Amino acid sequence: MVKVAIWGSLRRATDGKAEVEVEAGNFKQLLDQLVVQYPGLKPQIKRGVSLALDGKIYRDNWFVKINEDSEVVLMPYMVGG
Amino acid sequence: MALDENGKRTFNIIGTRPPRPDGIDKVTGRAMYGADATAPGMLTGHILRSPHAHAKIKSIDTSAAEALSGVKAVITSADFGVPEDDYTRDVQDNCMAREKVLYDGHAVAAVAAINAGVAKQALKLIKVEYEILPHVTDVDAAMKPDAPIVLAGYAMDGLPKGMSENVTHHFEFGHGDMDAGFAKADKIVERSFTTAATHQGYIEPHACLATMGGDGKGELWVCTQGHYHVRGVCADILGMDASQLRVTASEIGGGFGGKTTVFIEPVALALARKSGRPVKLVMNREEVFRASGPTVSSSTDVKIGMTKDGRITAAHATLRYQGGAFPSGTVQFGAQSAFAAYDLDAVQTIGWNVMTNRPKEAAYRAPGAPMAIYAVESVVDELCQELGLDPLDVRLKNAARKGTKSAYGPTFDDIGLEATLEAAKAHPHYAAPLGPNQGRGLSCGFWFNFGGNTCVTMNLNFDGTVGITEGNPDIGGSRASISMMAAEELGISYDKVRTIVADTNSLGHNDITDGSRVTFAVGLATIKAAREAIKVMCARAAKIWDIDADAVYWEDGFAKPSGPNAGAFEPMSIEEIAASSPNTGGPIAGHHEVNADGAGVSFGVHLVDLEVDPETGATTVLRYTVFQDAGKAVHPDYVEGQMQGGAVQGIGWALNEEYIYGQDGRLQNPGLLDYRIPVASDLPDIDTVILEIPNPGHPYGVRGVGETPIVPPLAAISNAVSRSIGLRMSALPMSPPKILKALKSKG
Numbered sequence: 001m002v003k004v005a006i007w008g009s010l011r012r013a014t015d016g017k018a019e020v021e022v023e024a025g026n027f028k029q030l031l032d033q034l035v036v037q038y039p040g041l042k043p044q045i046k047r048g049v050s051l052a053l054d055g056k057i058y059r060d061n062w063f064v065k066i067n068e069d070s071e072v073v074l075m076p077y078m079v080g081g
Numbered sequence: 082m083a084l085d086e087n088g089k090r091t092f093n094i095i096g097t098r099p100p101r102p103d104g105i106d107k108v109t110g111r112a113m114y115g116a117d118a119t120a121p122g123m124l125t126g127h128i129l130r131s132p133h134a135h136a137k138i139k140s141i142d143t144s145a146a147e148a149l150s151g152v153k154a155v156i157t158s159a160d161f162g163v164p165e166d167d168y169t170r171d172v173q174d175n176c177m178a179r180e181k182v183l184y185d186g187h188a189v190a191a192v193a194a195i196n197a198g199v200a201k202q203a204l205k206l207i208k209v210e211y212e213i214l215p216h217v218t219d220v221d222a223a224m225k226p227d228a229p230i231v232l233a234g235y236a237m238d239g240l241p242k243g244m245s246e247n248v249t250h251h252f253e254f255g256h257g258d259m260d261a262g263f264a265k266a267d268k269i270v271e272r273s274f275t276t277a278a279t280h281q282g283y284i285e286p287h288a289c290l291a292t293m294g295g296d297g298k299g300e301l302w303v304c305t306q307g308h309y310h311v312r313g314v315c316a317d318i319l320g321m322d323a324s325q326l327r328v329t330a331s332e333i334g335g336g337f338g339g340k341t342t343v344f345i346e347p348v349a350l351a352l353a354r355k356s357g358r359p360v361k362l363v364m365n366r367e368e369v370f371r372a373s374g375p376t377v378s379s380s381t382d383v384k385i386g387m388t389k390d391g392r393i394t395a396a397h398a399t400l401r402y403q404g405g406a407f408p409s410g411t412v413q414f415g416a417q418s419a420f421a422a423y424d425l426d427a428v429q430t431i432g433w434n435v436m437t438n439r440p441k442e443a444a445y446r447a448p449g450a451p452m453a454i455y456a457v458e459s460v461v462d463e464l465c466q467e468l469g470l471d472p473l474d475v476r477l478k479n480a481a482r483k484g485t486k487s488a489y490g491p492t493f494d495d496i497g498l499e500a501t502l503e504a505a506k507a508h509p510h511y512a513a514p515l516g517p518n519q520g521r522g523l524s525c526g527f528w529f530n531f532g533g534n535t536c537v538t539m540n541l542n543f544d545g546t547v548g549i550t551e552g553n554p555d556i557g558g559s560r561a562s563i564s565m566m567a568a569e570e571l572g573i574s575y576d577k578v579r580t581i582v583a584d585t586n587s588l589g590h591n592d593i594t595d596g597s598r599v600t601f602a603v604g605l606a607t608i609k610a611a612r613e614a615i616k617v618m619c620a621r622a623a624k625i626w627d628i629d630a631d632a633v634y635w636e637d638g639f640a641k642p643s644g645p646n647a648g649a650f651e652p653m654s655i656e657e658i659a660a661s662s663p664n665t666g667g668p669i670a671g672h673h674e675v676n677a678d679g680a681g682v683s684f685g686v687h688l689v690d691l692e693v694d695p696e697t698g699a700t701t702v703l704r705y706t707v708f709q710d711a712g713k714a715v716h717p718d719y720v721e722g723q724m725q726g727g728a729v730q731g732i733g734w735a736l737n738e739e740y741i742y743g744q745d746g747r748l749q750n751p752g753l754l755d756y757r758i759p760v761a762s763d764l765p766d767i768d769t770v771i772l773e774i775p776n777p778g779h780p781y782g783v784r785g786v787g788e789t790p791i792v793p794p795l796a797a798i799s800n801a802v803s804r805s806i807g808l809r810m811s812a813l814p815m816s817p818p819k820i821l822k823a824l825k826s827k828g
Contacts, residue, residue, distance in 0.1 A: 005490050008253025008429070012239060018256075043238065052491035056778065058678045059531060073490035076252070076413040078531045080596025080788060081281075081338020081444030 002030065002066050005073040013040025027051050028062035030072070048077030094569045095781055098718045102560050102579070103332070112332040115288030115304030116363045123290070124153055124193040126352050126362035127200040128345070129207050130372060131182035131189055134216035134438040134746025135229060138180060138209060141190060145206035151199035154356035155207070157190045161351065162320060169317045171407045175441050176318075176347050182211070183231060183406035184438050185747040186371025193352040193360045216438040216746040220380050220403035223247045223437045231436040235408050247436045249408040252416045254489045255429035262395025262427030266386025270463050274456040276795070276813040277739030278378040278403075280370060281445050282730065282758050285334025287373060288363040291349035295357065299326040303346055306336040306554055307593025311346055312585045318347045319354070326350075329584040330554040337556075337730070338444030341593050344373050370751035374443025375740055377402040377411050381456040387464045391475040395427040396420050396488075400453055402434050405441040409434055414449035414529075417489035418792075419457050422476070422498055422525035422684065424485040438746055444595060446727060447528040447788035451734065451795050455813065458524040458796030463809055472523055472800075473506045476686075480525075497710025497774035498525065498684035504770050505686045510706045519692045519703065522801030526685045526792030530601065530785035532677025532778075533592035537606035539567060539614050541669040545656030547571065549580040549610075551603050552591030557787050558719030559599045565715055566604045566781065570611035572638035573655055589674055597785025600715060601776075602677035608780050614671030621665040622653045679778020680785055685709035687728060687793035693805045698821035700736055700802060706768040712776040712784030724790045725767040731794020733759045737814050757816075 001021045006014050014020050022037060024030035030051070035042045051058045052073040058064050059078055066072060106112035143155040158179035164170040173179075178187045190207050194200035215229035222228055228245040236246040263269060289303035299321060305311050308330040316323045333340065349362040364373065380401045386394040398419045402412040412432035419430050430453075465472040480502055485493045505511060505523065515521060538550040549567050553559060564578040571578075592598065619633040622640035626633070632647035633640050639652035662669050690704040707724040714720040737757035741749040750756045775782025795813060803809045806820065808827050 007490065008255060008431075009251045011253075055491045055494040056679055057491070057529065057531065059533065060676050061678055064678070071492055075417070075490060076410065078529055078596065079414075079444065079448070080529070080531060080598065081341065081446045081448045 002068060002070065002072055004030065004034070007074065010041060010044060010074070014038050024066055026063050026065055027058060030066060050075040050078050092569055094565050094575055095713065095715050096717065098716060099561065099565070099575045101558060102564065103555065114285055114334055115331045118290040118302040118331065120290060120292060120359035123359040123361055124195060124356055125197045125200050126191055126193045126349055126360045127197065127204055128188045128348060129190040129204045130368070131178065131185060131187040132747070133182055133211055133213055134185050134218065135214040136182050136211035137214060138178060138182060138189060139212055140210045142208040143190060146192060146203040149199065149203050149206060151195040152192060152203045153195070153358055154193040154352050155190060155203065156348070156351050156355055160355065161318060164317060169314065172314055172343060173318045173347060175407060176344060184440050186368065186440060188348065188372065191348045191352055193356045193358070218437050218439055218742045218746055220378055220401050220435050220437065223403060223435045224401060224433065231406055231438055235436065248433055249436060250410050250412060250434035252413040252432040253429065254416050256486065257425065257427030259395050259397060259427050259429055263386045265388065265394040267389045268464060268467055269384065269386045270460050270467065271384040272460055272463070272809070272811055274381045274383070274459060274811045276379045276452040276455060278375045278439065279445070279734045279738040279740070280375045280756065281335070281337035281339035283335030283337060283339055286364040286366060286369045287340070287345055289346050289349050290359060290361045291346070291353040292359040293350055293353040297321065297325055299350055301326065301328045301346060301350065302331055303328060304331045304333050304340065306333065306340040306556060306595060308554065309552060309585050309590050310341070310593050311343055314343050315347050315350055319350055327584055327586045330582055333554050333556055337446050338448060338595060339374055341444050341595050342374065366753060367751040370756065371748050372440055374441055376445035376448065377404050377442045377452070379452040381453065383456045383460045385460045385464060387468060389468060391468065391470045391478050393423060393425060393479045396423065396425055398430045398453065398457060400430065400432045402432070402449065403437040403439065404434055405439040406436060407441045408436065409442050411442060411449040415453035418450040418527050419453040420488035421527040422481055423479045423488065424481045425488060428488045430488065446730070446791040450528055451731065451792045454524065454526060454792050455795035455799065459799055459809070459811070462522070462800040473502060473511065476525055477502050495774060495777060496682060496684060497772055500772050500774055501684055501686045501708045501710055504772055505688055505708045508706060508770065510688050510704060510768070513690070515690060516692070518695060518805055519690060520801040520803070520805030521688070521690050522797045522799065522804065523686060523688045524793035524796035524800065526687065526789050528597065528683050528789040528792060530680040530683050531596040531598055532602040532680045533596065533598050534590050534676045535602040535606045536589035536591055536674045537603060537610045537672070538588060539607065539610040539671040541614060541659050541662070543659050543662065545577070545654065545659040547573070547578045549578060549607060550583045550588055551580060551607070552583050552588045553594040553599045553603055554582055556594050557723055558716060559603060562600045562715040562719065563603055563607050566607050567611050570608050571615065571655065572636060597683070597787040598680065601680050601779055601783050601785050604715065604783055605677055605779055606673040606675055609673035610671035612671070613673065614669055617669050617671070618655065618658045621658050621662065621669070624665050625653070625661065626650045681712060681776035681778050683710060683784050683786065683789040685789045685793055687797040689797045689801050691798065691801045691805065693802055693820060695824060698817035698824065700815065700820065702732060702765055704765055706770065707790060708770045708772065709786060709789060710772045710774045710784065711786045712779065713773050713782040714771050715783060717771060720771055720786050721769040723786045724769045727790025728767050728794050729759055729764060731791050732764065732798060735795045735798035735813055735815060737816050739814050
């Protein structure tokens with residue numbers, strides 16, 4: 001199981017939980033499982049999210065490996081100027 | 082991918098300052114910008130824009146314009162379909178109003194004619210019947226439940242009671258026990274701030290030349306930061322396959338985020354399709370102000386608690402951003418970055434994004450961060466004043482560092498904030514004496530940076546020179562830095578490499594030039610492409626020597642046998658390998674395609690001295706120093722240029738620049754005479770100190786540097802003004818009348 005930190009305004013969709021646990025070995029599995037367990041997250045995931053994995057931010061890489069002891073933080077999809 | 086994966090730690094070319102490859106073209110006028118292209122039979126396009134901030138379009142009669150001699154096409158929203166997905170529909174509706182005009186300057190119709198005179202005459206013949214609606218341009222007013230609704234159906238899910246449907250997004254970040262944190266504080270400061278919408282101020286207005294054949298194939302020459310993005314959006318709007326629209330990026334006269342979307346390009350293509358002729362469309366400066374994308378304006382509340390010795394115990398911010406007439410999520414970046422420079426046990430940020438009757442915002446360097454950090458750094462400075470503490474020592478005491486759980490969630494790896502603060506503290510600027518009416522301000526700044534989708538091809542020419550083909554418009558010196566990285570990797574001189582920006586049909590997808598990504602991501606792909614080519618070159622030398630390819634290595638532009646056992650061969654130069662390539666297997670090239678991650682966050686610290694004239698309220702910036710971690714500065718001139726340019730844009734944002742709307746909701750200052758951008762005579766030399774804390778995500782340690790420098794100036798200037806006049810300023814810009822008013826209120 002991987003612990004995923006959820007940002008504040010998304011916690012409406014996770015029963016108020018700041019951290020949820022899902023079975024996932026990579027970014028894609030994590031997103032898929034989040035939608036299954038917390039359907040309210042689907043609109044934001046569809047709009048786009050980034051993933052901070054042990055401090056490194058990934059925007060799209062579905063197959064980046066996630067270890068059970070990794071720090072996993074869901075973040076809004078990054079853009080810039 | 083990692084720093085030094087090939088064991089490379091010393092550089093021959095990286096860190097030097099060769100001449101810029103576009104310099105002569107730009108100073109001689111040979112460079113081809115957006116408006117410089119022509120085509121046989123080309124028509125001139127002009128756009129009719131709304132004079133109202135908010136109105137229903139009851140009817141548009143274009144018959145008289147169409148009948149005018151010399152007019153070849155007139156279009157309205159009826160000439161476009163209605164895209165199914167929200168994003169494309171919003172982009173299209175921003176380019177050409179459908180049913181309602183949403184801001185002063187919103188396009189309602191366009192004409193293609195044989196010359197500008199005819200086109201302008203035709204615009205006057207288009208009859209638009211409007212039903213004027215109530216409007217709102219202020220962010221706080223737009224959030225109130227009785228505010229005019231800009232666009233129905235876009236309210237955020239779970240809209241709180243008492244808020245207008247104009248509120249489209251809500252974000253919260255943070256951690257820790259806020260009540261406990263504030264209870265530990267010896268001093269709490271709570272204050273509200275506002276910032277005005279500002280424009281990126283690029284010199285070159287938006288411009289493009291569109292052709293569309295009867296066979297459905299289109300060509301677009303355009304001034305943009307991202308021609309692949311332009312292709313995708315325009316193809317969607319025009320109902321084309323992406324492969325049938327070739328987009329070529331012109332030279333670009335500034336972008337700063339403002340050219341990351343489309344405004345006129347779909348219109349030019351639709352005019353070309355309807356007229357069957359090439360159409361050039363060029364915005365004038367007034368159109369740039371009224372109808373392109375400025376940054377958000379903001380309204381922010383900050384509350385910070387601090388102990389007597391300068392430790393922050395809790396920090397809270399509520400940010401309200403208006404992003405114009407369509408939904409935008411920029412506040413999320415403000416809410417994430419507001420307290421990123423600090424190591425905090427208790428922190429919370431709340432962000433609201435709101436629609437108003439203004440042009441839809443576009444990105445502007447580090448979108449959303451400068452206004453949030455302005456408010457936070459102002460309160461930190463005020464706390465330092467109240468508690469009699471040194472503002473640099475307080476930043477150092479609370480600085481985020483490796484292992485800090487950031488305010489937006491992840492734990493930081495190697496970051497350069499502490500080193501940057503130490504450099505500022507040790508700099509002579511910080512200890513220099515100040516005179517009467519003078520103040521010194523400082524601020525930290527932060528931006529995320531990212532990598533993104535990137536394709537690069539390296540072609541070895543038969544004479545041993547090298548061509549790099551990449552797909553990102555060069556807005557900050559990337560052709561130079563990419564050539565330097567290729568030359569470094571290949572071990573050849575910089576002048577043997579030429580980098581060009583390919584069109585959309587010549588190279589795979591490349592994301593927009595944004596997010597400070599290009600030197601990082603395109604550089605990374607270039608290094609990998611060069612390494613691939615080196616493998617091929619070593620294999621070709623091995624063939625000639627009739628030894629195993631593994632027994633050959635590459636050094637300083639030569640293939641060499643790896644030891645006595647490999648054979649006693651003279652090193653073979655890149656020129657020799659290139660010249661013999663037809664005999665050894667054909668042309669040699671290297672490619673690399675990647676969606677790059679690991680860009681590494683960036684921090685900077687700005688230090689400014691200024692003087693406020695108590696008689697006029699005018700501020701003169703006397704001395705300015707920028708400290709920033711660049712990871713590794715590939716071409717220090719360009720890095721310094723980014724640092725100086727960000728500082729200057731931030732000075733303008735802090736002191737003078739603002740979109741001013743009248744009671745009628747119309748923009749009052751759509752020109753550079755009334756919208757006051759700083760010019761050279763307003764500014765001192767901007768000193769720069771580059772720190773190099775390598776980014777582990779890049780082979781040479783490179784971090785993006787383009788956006789962070791615009792983040793600290795707002796607070797640095799405001800803190801200096803506030804210390805100079807002895808009064809905390811809380812609204813930008815601090816133009817002379819506003820400072821005078823503040824001084825009078827002080828008595």
